[in-house]
Amino acid sequence: MIERDRILSALNPQQLEAVTAPDVPVLIVAGAGSGKTRVITRRVAFLIRDRGYRPWQIFAATFTNKAAAEMKRRVVQLLPHVPDNDLHIATFHSLCARILRREITALGFSSNFTIADERDQLSAIKHVMRELGISEKEVKPGYAQEVINQCKIRLLDPLRLGEYIESRYEEQLAAIYEAYEKYIHASSALDFEDLILMTVRLFTERADVLTRYQEKYLHVMVDEFQDINDSQFALVRLLTAAHHHLTVVGDEDQTIYSWRGADIRHILEFEKYYPERIVVRLEQNYRSTQTILNAANAVISHNTERFNKTLFTELPKGLPVLVLQAENDREEARAVAELALELSRRLGIAYSEMAIFYRTAALSRTYEEQLRSLNMPYRVVGGVRFYDRAEVKDMLAYLQVAQNPRNTLSLLRIINTPKRGLGDKTIGKLLGWARQRGTSLFDSIENAAKGGFLPAAATSAVAALVEKIRTWHADSTSKLPSELFAQIREDIGYDESLGDPEQMEVRSRLENLDELYNSIVAYERETPEATLASYLENVSLLSPVDEAKEGQDAITLMTLHMAKGLEFRCVFIVGCNEGLLPHARSVEEGHLEEERRLFYVGMTRAREVLVLSHCSHRTYYGEPRYDFPSPFLEEIPSPLVLHVDASRTNMARFVHDLSHGKREPPSESQRPNQQFYDATSRHELVSRQNLSPRSQRSSLVGKRVRHPLIGEGVVIESGGMGKERWYVVEGDDGSRVKFLARYAQFEVCE
DNA sequence: TCTGATTCTGCTTAT
């Protein structure tokens, strides 16, 4: 027997089929935990070793840099002789940025474009709205931003905006879109969507360039294919048009980016564009216990927008799913922290094997507080991002300007930071000239520096700035990015401008700048030909996941969106409340099923222990508010669930019992009546009996109530969430009245 | 032009 084949061993028949599939379009439908990453990395290795592909002939797109890094690492493990840099495995955005750096001049753009992040985009939109005289009340900048991005995803230019929205704002939005495009392109910036869009345009308009890339990339792979959007799919189709060598992996139950244009349709349409495609299904789960998997299957089966697939596992039954209930959000966080502590002590689960997932990043703070008070190590992924801090963005803006002085967006950020006497009036004048002449802001300050345009004080301030920028720009190619950083920081006296270094606030800002400096040095160390341009590109495409330091024994805190693709022995999904976990805004937009998929993604990250927590009072806008449990909780069959009341449970004792098999979900007959706080009266405990799970969800429907004004009646309907929650009560005389729950003063009759 | 204080407004999710 020959030595076991590292690429083809330890695969089940379906996995083997997927790895070794012929060079035709292959759609791998891979359920959660079914070995998706294993299959895709081995296929890459297989193509290189057994099919004669050179590493750089494979274009493999992922959705996060983290996933790309992991994929690369595992391919290199399989093929140790392949240098890391030869593998073109990266996010769509990075791959496109790389192509555009080389080719965008063909579209008449400068190749040293900068990448505008979301905030830059928003400030650009506000800016052009001011110039167009459209007030922020007429059109909300955030809405305009959303519309612009959606158009770009759908490959619609401003003139065809009407195909995406139809409203009386249409003209204004089209005008904003057009002005925005002119503005950011004049400052030679591209936004995130442009990276994809421009690449598609390049390939569409320049057949010669497309042919070159089709000949270069002989095989295209896409991970998390269910999250691909129109423009990305268009790109994939262009690249593979000549050879159809394509492998995609996806799971429609894990589509969670439809707000970014992801559409299940693309999996369905795969067949339309690639009729000769073969499909391989991976349905065996190797990750979760039977209990967890059954719970997840039960939840996702409530969705209608899916193929029916049921995952199975051969792993043991495991512990019940724990549903933790608390009185308020702080108590919930406290209980989660205590439970995590006990699970680590008594079940030996390392903190690095635990994760806390939440729907909105804002929830992290409460959990951080509680974890800190128990002295437990944790790491927040995302949240208030390092690269979003003002001082970090300032210094990066200086570097952007040094690299490309025509970057108006960045120049605007730093033109008066630190203060150098260039106020709104002066800046307005300078911008006005720039616009009239169709040049950049830098051109107009260069002109103003010659004198005669501005008051003397402003002229000398401007001249000094121009001089500095010229020097930095000249140094930008000869000096290392870290050297330039230090020089700029010194030249402008940034540290001093922050104020008294004895202040905590100032000290932490200085520390952040030191950390930024260190990260630049680290980048230079690991990148052989580090340039300012390559560093800035790297920074702007960095996702929060990539910032987290690996390897420490700490609990991971992150949003459900970022959890995709990861796994942990123990998972807490917190804030399982109606309005938060099916997020009210998402439900309003008709995305209940997507919220359920999000919940499903979270559940299926757990290998052994799954804890779902909720609370009855949550603080919003500083006010405590009654919240219902998430309806998703009721979709888990009760024999799989063990309810835990945070206020009445000693966690140490509980986990002890749990680990000795003494805690089991109660059978139907011995389950105590659920008790809950009713929305109508925050302090009155209402006992609820004989209610089916369905009516529990809508709480009061079907109940008799008494109201001081209308007397007795029956609740016949309810809707809305949180503050907006309402009930319709039908009086005994047949009249109907609608109440907002937070104002309704009725009592429930038993 | 800059500052600090006060009022206003609004929490998804992220490359």
Place this chain on the structure above:
DNA sequence: CAGAATCAGA
């Protein structure tokens, strides 16, 4: 509650 916008006053 917290960040943004706005305003008074130097």
